[in-house]
Amino acid sequence: MNPPRLLHESKKHGKENFAFSVYHSLVPRLIRSFPFHWHDEIEITFIKSGSALFTISSRKIAAKEGDILIANAKYPHSVEQLGTSPADFFSVLFNPELLINPALDPANLARIQDIISGGTVFPEEIPRGTPLNQRLLPWLSELIENRRRSYGDFQLGVMGCLFMIFQVLSSHALKAGRAVREFRVEFSKIQPAVDAVINHYEQKISVTDAARACCLSESHFMKLFKRITGKSFNEFLIEHRLNMAAKMLRDTGDRIIAIAGSSGFDNQSYFCRMFLRYYGMTPGEYRKMNRSRPPAKVPAKDEGKAQETPDAAKTAPEPEEKTAPLLKD
Secondary structure, eight states: OOOOOOOSOOOOOSBTTBOEEEEEEEETTTOSEEEEEOOSSEEEEEEEEEEEEEEETTEEEEEETTOEEEEOTTOOEEEEEBTTBOEEEEEEEEOGGGGOOTTSOHHHHHHHHHHHHTSEEOOSEEOTTSHHHHHHHHHHHHHHHTGGGTTTTTHHHHHHHHHHHHHHHHTTOEEOOHHHHHHHHHHHHHHHHHHHHHHHTTSOOOHHHHHHHTTOOHHHHHHHHHHHHSSOHHHHHHHHHHHHHHHHHHHOOOOHHHHHHHTTOSOHHHHHHHHHHHHSSOHHHHHHHHTSOOOEEEEOTTTSOEEEEOOOOTTSOGGGTOOOOOOOO
């Protein structure tokens, strides 16, 4: 077959002229993992409860309740369940170009441009209780609590919070390290294959197709892919297909046989076996459980407690109340 057209994560976060979204993830109830991907937005994640294993470029971070993580723009990143621990977290995505305004003085515009170009980056891990974490949390809480109003009467609030987050973080910005730059070069070698999985998982994609798209021999491709992602290409592909199937089970009334085909599985029996192995339940059981799940709670801005709001998965922006890189209601 001809290899599919390969792009980086094609999902648009937010709206055409307002690249901002908030995603809510429940691991493993709604997703078990989200594979390596990258996008043009900065992604700031707040761990509400539990723990999960994040990989940002080559760095693995066992994040726990209260931690804040940052995947800088165009940085490959992924998340997966840490052991048997569940996790509940929110991810705020925004394109730093949103902050460019001719009213800003040249020095501040240069700081924003340096982040956009990747010359400087924000810290990837901000542990709970640290001064930087405590300074960021009120602004992140505002964005999370008001996420369903982000494209309406809270849009000015979104911009204010983003400017304050950028102001706080910019004083802690670092020069991009050599190790990260080298990893991004290595990742770029397998990036066409990763992009094919993220954007075209429903198609037939063989190891041969993936290696050819990366201009590598099959043997070299398989070794490199495993070294960078920690998974074989087929494991990576199947896991992503199962996550997309789980999303369809939650969000549609389609028959299971149709969902199997739409997520790239030709054989329903094989799909059901793999789903059971991955999620620990059948597709039908998974659908029944997630149609009756209780509402989630999010941190209140003033005391870190909770307000009742409907929850969402990591696959759709909450402001738009719909589902759809990482990496969702």
